[in-house]
Each structure stands twice: as C-alpha cells, then as structure tokens.
Amino acid sequence: MRATQWTWTYEDAEGRAVAQESAVFPTQADAEVWIGETWRGLRAQGVENAHLWADGAKVYGPLSLRPAD
Template sequence: MGIPDVPSVFKQPTAADRPWWWQLVDASGAEVPVDGDLAGQRFANQSDAESWVGEVWQDLLDVGVAAVVLYEHDRQVYGPMKLSAS
C-alpha cells in the first residue's frame, strides 16, 4: 500500500497564486541576494506584501537592502521605496 496522493490543498502555491513580490535593491539599484526567510517571498495580494515589508524592513536593512520595488507578476507597481529616512 503506497502513500495516497497529497490533496491539492497541500501543494505549494505557484507564482500565479501569489503574484506579488518585492525586488530588493541596494543604494545603487542593484538587486541584493538574500537567504533564509527573507528570500523568495511571494504574496497573494498587495496588502500582504506591504505588511510583510513593514515587519521585516529592519532585517532587510541589516543585510544590505536599501530600497524595495513592488511587483505584481512582471508589472512594477511602485518603487524603489527607501527603507530608511537617511
């Protein structure tokens, strides 16, 4: 007896399911690679994306991110938005 197929509710969401994402850039506008919980975050809606960046902005600054750019799929919504006032 094998393991039954995993129900679809447990599959990982696709980019179509979560089209909102942040591009993380340094002061020159170059993309900043990040690891761990900060990497590859995608969101179902703009509000969730904005809430996330509001919660982790200091962590992003700590790893060299100076600004963020919000995208829905491949459409730039706004940004770059600086993470600090200086």
C-alpha cells in the same frame, strides 16, 4: 483564472540588485504588511530600497527602507 502573485525585489545603496529571495504574497496588502514588519532585517542585510511587483509587472518602487528622520 490564476491569482495575482505579489513579490518584492531589493537594491543596495548604489542601486544594484540584492540577491534576496522574496516570498510570494496573495495580495498587495499582505506584501505591504510583510515589508512593514521586516524592513529592519532587510536593512541589516544591506537592502536600501524595495520594489513591489505583481505577476512580473512593477507596481511601485523604489521604496526606501531608511527610517524617517
């Protein structure tokens, strides 16, 4: 049995896809820790929102990468 692959996709402020290669993570927790550590760099590249996927099925999103007020 193949392990689940967790990935992110990204959008700009208008909801257009941002061409950004996502790393592949072995667990949802690993993917979420990674986005928590790198969201500032993604924002600097024009990413507004992220979507989490498990083997091509959307788990959740959009997840805003804007800091809380």
